[in-house]
Amino acid sequence: MTAPIALTCGEPAGIGAEIAPLARKALPDLPFFWIGDPRHLAPGTAYQVITSPAEALAVPPHLLPVLAHDFDGPATPGLARAEHARDVIAVIARAVDLVTRGEAGAICTLPIHKKALKDGAGFGFPGHTEYLAHLAGDVPVVMMLASDTLRVVPATIHVALSEVPRLLTADLLEEVIRLTHAGLIRDFGIAAPRIAVAGLNPHAGEGGAMGTEELTLIAPLVTRLRTEGLNLRGPLSADTMFHARARETFDAAICMYHDQALIPIKTLAFDEGVNVTLGLPFIRTSPDHGTGFDIAGKGIARPDSTVAALAMAARMVAARDK
Structure with a gap:
């Protein structure tokens, strides 16, 4: 891959910030970077801040490449904050901008909390899929759930x-x-x-x-x-x-x-299912689970679906390149 995959942070109070570094450990040779506030990462996460997606290709495999996006305040596991909503949405839009300009090869989105986005920012879309379709020019899309x-x-x-x-x-x-x-x-x-x-x-x-x-x-x-x-x-x-x-x-x-x-x-394929949006001009995958508020911060979240989503995004990039 010539351009790394953009992994959006999703809801800061959910399990996404715990899963991202685990996915990096599981896929040390797959180039991707996480977009979010480093303060929200699980304690002890080894990461390296980058200023552009291209820099992710040179980050050592034991470090999570992070394209920093400052949020309004820290995150509390399991407790969504309304003031985070606008930045969660902005991270998604930033990822779309990067993939549209060719700086990212694909997008993988970690789970959002739709009620928090609606309450905090008036988010008027049912979910990721519809918002991404809107950002892509209101193109028709379908949701596929995929596994091997x-x-x-x-x-x-x-x-x-x-x-x-x-x-x-x-x-x-x-x-x-x-x-x-x-x-x-x-x-x-x-x-x-x-x-x-x-x-x-x-x-x-x-x-x-x-x-x-x-x-x-x-x-x-x-x-x-x-x-x-x-x-x-x-x-x-x-x-x-x-x-x-x-x-x-x-x-x-x-x-x-x-x-x-x-x-x-x-x-x-409960742990390996991947949400894929078909019809977009760019590649988008996502783990097939929610924010996991009930287990956030407990260190028991499993990265299997995110690992599968990142790996599938890489395979889809290869398929489009052919």
Whole structure:
């Protein structure tokens, strides 16, 4: 990699500041730097302040490269402070600026606390994904949860289950499928992606006996996109899509709602799952967990998902370079 990965600090009161130095120890040869206030790092963290991302490439592997961003005051583990909100947001924007200018090769974001950002800075986005899409020019994006075992994309995400049938339109599902197909090619180096599409209802509707969305919406769309050359299968019964033999037949699964996608990947790869935003002009990954307020500062946070997110970002950089 010619440009290091930018690792944003996320919520200062969470486990991000503990995980960053652990990730450095786990990946001493992967070039990345942490953007945040050094005062928020776990006590005893060995770090070196840098003034530009390029300097991270020369930092010894036992030190965490830190691009300092001053916050208003120290952090208390487990207790979010409203005065930190604007700087948490500013760090994300700074990372986007660096990757857009080519000074960073990708972005990996540590978890934020959305309520703290809303209360402290009037943050008007549901989360990282939507804010990054806005900074990139309000581009359409989808959320993929990925691991070496499984990749899933929910068509609808953080909405009530009762709202899913109304929100699940042919236009939305087509956009999700197309962005996933393009992302598998560009970011994962899969020349001819195989995509499985789940049904919405039990047994994929069972011919209309348990719902008609498969007959009226999902199947016609899958058929039309297959005539364009996309390798799609579905609508499939979600309860038989994720066993080992079934997973061998596809590169990613499109699911109709949040839990349909996240339950299988969190069952199969709870500690190694990575949140990937497809559709951005730059690469963005994130660990698939929250701020961990309940364990922050206790020294028991595990870096596995952040390690996986950084490693996946590096692989995605290589795929785009090809």
